[in-house]
Amino acid sequence: MSRPSILATHPLFPEARTLLDAHCDVEYWQKEDRPSRAEFLKQVAPKDGVVCLLTEKIDKEMLAAAPKLRIAANVAVGYDNISVPDCTSRKVVVTNTPGVLDETTADFAWTLLMCTARRVGEGEALCRSGSWAGWNLDQLCGGDVWGKTLGVIGFGRIGRAVARRSRGFGMKVIYTDAIRASEAVEKELGAKYVDMDILLASADFVSVHVPMMAGTHHLINAERLKKMKRTAYLINTARGPVVDNEALYQALKAGTIAGAGIDVHEQEPKIHPGLVSLKKVVLTPHIASASIETRTRMACIAAENVLAFFEGQRPPNVVNPEALG
Numbered sequence: 001m002s003r004p005s006i007l008a009t010h011p012l013f014p015e016a017r018t019l020l021d022a023h024c025d026v027e028y029w030q031k032e033d034r035p036s037r038a039e040f041l042k043q044v045a046p047k048d049g050v051v052c053l054l055t056e057k058i059d060k061e062m063l064a065a066a067p068k069l070r071i072a073a074n075v076a077v078g079y080d081n082i083s084v085p086d087c088t089s090r091k092v093v094v095t096n097t098p099g100v101l102d103e104t105t106a107d108f109a110w111t112l113l114m115c116t117a118r119r120v121g122e123g124e125a126l127c128r129s130g131s132w133a134g135w136n137l138d139q140l141c142g143g144d145v146w147g148k149t150l151g152v153i154g155f156g157r158i159g160r161a162v163a164r165r166s167r168g169f170g171m172k173v174i175y176t177d178a179i180r181a182s183e184a185v186e187k188e189l190g191a192k193y194v195d196m197d198i199l200l201a202s203a204d205f206v207s208v209h210v211p212m213m214a215g216t217h218h219l220i221n222a223e224r225l226k227k228m229k230r231t232a233y234l235i236n237t238a239r240g241p242v243v244d245n246e247a248l249y250q251a252l253k254a255g256t257i258a259g260a261g262i263d264v265h266e267q268e269p270k271i272h273p274g275l276v277s278l279k280k281v282v283l284t285p286h287i288a289s290a291s292i293e294t295r296t297r298m299a300c301i302a303a304e305n306v307l308a309f310f311e312g313q314r315p316p317n318v319v320n321p322e323a324l325g
Contacts, residue, residue, distance in 0.1 A: 004310045005068075007044050008051040009035055010075070016299035020051070023307055041065045049310070051075060051302050055268075058082040063090050071309045073302040077101060078239060080212040084320050094319040095305035097298040099157065101289035106161035108288040109207050109237045112261025116233050117205070118142040119259075121282045143204070143231060143258060145169050151203025153196070153219070154210035154238065155181055162207050163189045174199050200227040205235060212239035222247035225256055233259045237288040240264040249274035252281055263288045 006026045020026045029035055034055045041062060044050050049071040058072045063086055071093045072082060079096050087094050115121060119142040126132050150166045152159045155177040163173045173191040180193050210216045220243040234257060236243050245266045251257050259280040265271050268286060275281050305315040
C-alpha cells in the first residue's frame with residue numbers, strides 16, 4: 001500500500017516531523033510567510049491529508065480543489081477556519097488539538113491581565129526610549145489585582161484554569177457560561193455563576209474564553225462594554241471576532257473602561273489601527289499558547305491524529321466522527 005501524501009502548511013517541530021515522516025510522504029511549507037490562497041490550493045490539490053494552521057481556510061473551494069483529501073488536522077483547539085459541514089459531506093475527517101494548551105493559555109491570560117493593570121507595556125517603552133527622568137510618585141500608576149473581582153466569560157477548561165490562578169491573588173471569581181458548572185467545580189474554584197450583565201457590572205477584570213461561533217461573534221460589543229466599570233479591564237485570549245474591535249477602541253478612547261489586553265484580533269494579521277494608537281491597551285500577536293513545549297505537543301497531536309486515521313483507527317481528537325462512516 002502506498003504511503004499517504006500529506007501537506008503540512010508549516011515546517012512543524014522536529015518531534016512532529018519524525019512522527020509524520022516515518023509513515024507518510026510529507027511536503028512541508030518552508031517559507032517564512034504563510035502560503036497564499038492560490039499556493040495553498042495548488043499544493044493541497046493532490047494530497048490525501050493536510051496538517052494546517054488557523055490561517056488556512058478549509059472550505060468548499062479548497063475541498064473541490066483537493067478531491068483525494070481524507071483528513072484535515074488543525075494544529076489548534078478552535079477550528080473556525082474549517083467548514084466542518086462541508087468536510088463531513090465530503091467524508092473529510094477534521095481533527096483538532098484540545099486540552100494541551102489550557103494551562104499555557106491561562107498563564108498568558110494572566111500575563112496580559114498583570115501587564116495591562118500595571119501598565120507594563122508603557123513602562124517598558126519608557127525605559128527603552130531613553131527619556132525616563134527617574135522615579136516619581138504618580139508615574140504610571142495602574143490598578144491593583146490583589147483582592148479584586150475576576151469575571152470569566154466562558155467557563156471551560158481554559159476559563160477554569162484562569163480562575164484557579166486567581167486564588168493566589170485573593171480574588172472573588174464570578175463567571176458566566178451557556179452551561180453552568182457543577183456545584184463541586186464551583187466550590188473547588190470558589191466561583192459564583194452570574195448572568196452576563198451582572199458579571200460585566202461587577203468585575204474588575206473580564207477575561208474572555210469562549211469558542212468562535214455564530215453566537216459569539218461580537219459577544220463583547222459597544223452595549224456590553226458600557227456595562228463594565230470605568231476602572232475595569234478586558235482580556236481576550238479567545239478569538240478576535242468575539243470582541244468588536246472598533247467598539248473596544250471607542251470605549252478605551254472615551255474612558256468607558258480602563259484598559260485591555262488583546263492577544264487575538266478581528267482581521268489577523270491586521271490589527272485595528274485605533275487600538276495600536278492607544279497606550280492603555282496591551283497588544284500581542286496571537287501567542288497565548290506559544291510556549292515551545294505546548295506548540296510542540298500541539299503539532300505532535302495533529303500528527304498523531306493523521307497517523308491514526310491512515311492506520312484505520314479513529315483519530316483521538318476527531319471533530320466530525322460522522323465523516324468516519
